[in-house]
Amino acid sequence: MDRIVVIGGGPAGLSAGIAAAELGAPVTLVERNAFLGGRPVEENYASITPYLEDAAMVMGRMEERLRAAGDVEVLLSSEVVHAAGDGPYGLTIRTPDGERVQEASAVVVATGFTHFDPGRETQLYGYYEFPDVIALQDLEAMLKEHHVVRPSNGEAPRRVCFIQCVGSRDRQIGNEYCSKVCCGVASKEAIEVRQLLPDSEVFIFYIDMRMYGYWERQLYWPAQEEHHVQYVKGIVTEVLPKDGRLLVRGEDTTMGRPMETLMDLVVLSVGMEPSPGTRKIAGILGLAQNKFGFIEAQQPPLDTVGTSRPGVFAAGAALGPSDLEDCASSGGLAAARAVALWRQHQTVGAR
Amino acid sequence: MTTSAVNVILSRKERFEREPDRRSEDFHHHLFELEAEGELVVQRVAGEVVEVPTKYGIAKRIPKAHLWHHKSCGQCGHIPGYSTSIFWIMRKLGYDYLDPEDQTSCTAWNYYASATSNQAAQAAVAVRNFAAAYETGFFPLIHCGTSYGHYKEVRSELLHDAALRAQVRKVMERLGKQLVLPEEIVHYSEWLYAVRDEIAQRAVRDVCNVAVTVHPACHYYKLVEGDAIYDPDVYHGQRTAAVSGLVQALGADLRSYSTFFDCCGFGFRHILVQRDFTRSFSTLRKIEVMRAEADPDVVLTHDTGCVTALDKSQFAAQAHERNVGVPVMSEAQFAALAMGAHPFKVCQLHWHSTNYRPLLEKMGIDWRAAWAEFEEDAKRLSDGRQQFLTWADVDA
Numbered sequence A: 001m002d003r004i005v006v007i008g009g010g011p012a013g014l015s016a017g018i019a020a021a022e023l024g025a026p027v028t029l030v031e032r033n034a035f036l037g038g039r040p041v042e043e044n045y046a047s048i049t050p051y052l053e054d055a056a057m058v059m060g061r062m063e064e065r066l067r068a069a070g071d072v073e074v075l076l077s078s079e080v081v082h083a084a085g086d087g088p089y090g091l092t093i094r095t096p097d098g099e100r101v102q103e104a105s106a107v108v109v110a111t112g113f114t115h116f117d118p119g120r121e122t123q124l125y126g127y128y129e130f131p132d133v134i135a136l137q138d139l140e141a142m143l144k145e146h147h148v149v150r151p152s153n154g155e156a157p158r159r160v161c162f163i164q165c166v167g168s169r170d171r172q173i174g175n176e177y178c179s180k181v182c183c184g185v186a187s188k189e190a191i192e193v194r195q196l197l198p199d200s201e202v203f204i205f206y207i208d209m210r211m212y213g214y215w216e217r218q219l220y221w222p223a224q225e226e227h228h229v230q231y232v233k234g235i236v237t238e239v240l241p242k243d244g245r246l247l248v249r250g251e252d253t254t255m256g257r258p259m260e261t262l263m264d265l266v267v268l269s270v271g272m273e274p275s276p277g278t279r280k281i282a283g284i285l286g287l288a289q290n291k292f293g294f295i296e297a298q299q300p301p302l303d304t305v306g307t308s309r310p311g312v313f314a315a316g317a318a319l320g321p322s323d324l325e326d327c328a329s330s331g332g333l334a335a336a337r338a339v340a341l342w343r344q345h346q347t348v349g350a351r
Numbered sequence B: 001m002t003t004s005a006v007n008v009i010l011s012r013k014e015r016f017e018r019e020p021d022r023r024s025e026d027f028h029h030h031l032f033e034l035e036a037e038g039e040l041v042v043q044r045v046a047g048e049v050v051e052v053p054t055k056y057g058i059a060k061r062i063p064k065a066h067l068w069h070h071k072s073c074g075q076c077g078h079i080p081g082y083s084t085s086i087f088w089i090m091r092k093l094g095y096d097y098l099d100p101e102d103q104t105s106c107t108a109w110n111y112y113a114s115a116t117s118n119q120a121a122q123a124a125v126a127v128r129n130f131a132a133a134y135e136t137g138f139f140p141l142i143h144c145g146t147s148y149g150h151y152k153e154v155r156s157e158l159l160h161d162a163a164l165r166a167q168v169r170k171v172m173e174r175l176g177k178q179l180v181l182p183e184e185i186v187h188y189s190e191w192l193y194a195v196r197d198e199i200a201q202r203a204v205r206d207v208c209n210v211a212v213t214v215h216p217a218c219h220y221y222k223l224v225e226g227d228a229i230y231d232p233d234v235y236h237g238q239r240t241a242a243v244s245g246l247v248q249a250l251g252a253d254l255r256s257y258s259t260f261f262d263c264c265g266f267g268f269r270h271i272l273v274q275r276d277f278t279r280s281f282s283t284l285r286k287i288e289v290m291r292a293e294a295d296p297d298v299v300l301t302h303d304t305g306c307v308t309a310l311d312k313s314q315f316a317a318q319a320h321e322r323n324v325g326v327p328v329m330s331e332a333q334f335a336a337l338a339m340g341a342h343p344f345k346v347c348q349l350h351w352h353s354t355n356y357r358p359l360l361e362k363m364g365i366d367w368r369a370a371w372a373e374f375e376e377d378a379k380r381l382s383d384g385r386q387q388f389l390t391w392a393d394v395d396a
């Protein structure tokens, strides 16, 4: 029998799977990892915005809801390797038990994003050169263990800074988009560092802070007013070693002058790029991608999930930078569209 | 307590391999396409070839032999031992070359320093030199960082601008030449990098206790950056491997400093219109920082403007008792010294302003004896017994 196949078990795929199953459709969810939860689980996020809830717990709740939602089959360590037809599709799925073909009346692609690799860019932040230059997700993993240290020597950092827009909003390297979440995530992590290490000083270097909607009140002002995180406008140009610490050089645009300051730990707010899985699945299903490799929605702004192939919908970060709220919303919409198609096929089949 | 998060972070950093980058264009494709359409002639890399890694993973092919030396105005004027050292190394390693007499300046100075001149004239001068090399069958090797950067920009303009190609073709027709572009634009320091192990094998002087800082030329790796050498084994692929790769191969003590990425101070306009700025930048921003942070015995670079600015700016700062006084030379001169070249007859260090003698002593070179030999030669020339020095004299 035809099912709805959701590819990707991150926040967006879980939302889509839950919604479709709760609407009464049979769902097969295909996840490449051996676990569900997507990036938040894979990268050991400590907590998520804006309420600083435990990430693993939030994702665990989603998984429970999915499994309780109805006719749901979860295929872990599995991948879609081939697609035949123009919708409905015969999808060849490679599972640990071998290959099988699944008829799908509709497909939801939720294959997500990958972090920008900070070694690739033209700016020189030295991620691979200096142990104490880390990325947002590295700090998340340390926060999760309640143990934030300088990787070089295991000592608690006294001065920590975040550098925003690493790999985003950068025409030079070709990523001319804002990754949407990193300002909020950096502010959240800054608060957590201040809570964990009250003697530390924490700085955020930014072009401009992008706090969508309520994050302004939930994260941005509390970070400054309650946790004394220091926001410095002006982008950092390079990070260099000096006297066993890190010399951060850049421009303070408010003061209108070059700036040099020593830090113990530098956190790169790396942005989002399409995951290798997103690129691959776009190839297999023949989906139009934009110039950055994200899957292109065909009729935005009011249809954010329809792709260039009939019966294939996309959700979450596979479509472009998105936060969890975006993922939940687009996952739900993709599920509704998929279920509508599935129903049509049921009616046609029954006739 | 070490934690799993720290271990994961550290293991992530163990080795960096840049993904082949979708954003940097591989010009080769375009080059050969235009050749197939009859728009231009490509001079191919031939003979024994070394493939080196560039910033975004596109392999660059460096021919080892049969090279046409596009010299630098600055070398000839200020640092004659620079080009001699390159020739000397090629001879020692047994690679043939041509030292042409019909090469012109690249005229990039004209363009970068004053912005006079025009696009077609600039491109035509570049192509004239490429055509001159092509006609000899020797492959062009560019000595000057500025010419190198400039020619790569010209290549890009020519590949993308049909109207410019038509203009340049017309000029070339008048000169009886073709519109030629080489398959690769190769800087001499890329050649040194490509043969660095051969150089190291031929080294006769131990340089392991020589502390070296490198100043990479802005025009080498900041113009058309995708086409500069980056090696995962040199600074984790995060800084250009030209010069530093050779220093490592020679076994010298390569040291880092915080103003690595800064200009040497030369800056084209500045050396012309604000020489004091150049001098203070060279000394305060580069040499003093290196001294304070790395205490080098020598600074190595690979562009004549950089050697000149860094070396010849120090005397003024010395008069003000600043913390300067580090010898500066090209990595070609340093490599030649390590391979046993004569410090005066080949490397011509007497043209340098900053005291290089302590460095020579550290390398085990008796500069007094060498100077006496050189004076002998000079005497023979001045009293007419000999007209000029030959390679045979150099190795005597």
Ligand SMILES: Cc1cc2nc3c(=O)[nH]c(=O)nc-3n(C[C@H](O)[C@H](O)[C@H](O)COP(=O)(O)OP(=O)(O)OC[C@H]3O[C@@H](n4cnc5c(N)ncnc54)[C@H](O)[C@@H]3O)c2cc1C
Residues within 6 Å of the ligand: A007, A008, A009, A010, A011, A012, A013, A030, A031, A032, A033, A036, A037, A038, A039, A040, A045, A047, A048, A049, A050, A078, A079, A080, A110, A111, A112, A113, A114, A115, A136, A137, A140, A181, A185, A188, A275, A276, A277, A278, A280, A281, A315, A316, A317, A318, A322, A323, A324, A325, A327
């Ligand atoms: C450091 C960091 C912290 C963040 N913190 C927050 C936060 O606090 N609040 C917030 O709102 N947002 C946060 N985000 C953003 C959040 O992570 C994303 O919005 C969300 O993970 C995107 O969900 P997704 O399901 O679209 O993609 P992903 O999370 O990337 O999940 C995609 C899933 O698809 C799987 N997959 C990929 N390809 C295939 C394939 N071919 N076949 C099968 N499976 C495949 C992957 O294994 C993965 O499980 C953060 C982002 C970063 C970088």
Ligand code: SF4
Residues within 6 Å of the ligand: A164, A165, A166, A168, A169, A177, A178, A179, A180, A181, A182, A183, A184, A208, A209, A210, A269, A271
């Ligand atoms: S969210 Fe902030 S850090 Fe991220 S790309 Fe946008 S502006 Fe830059």
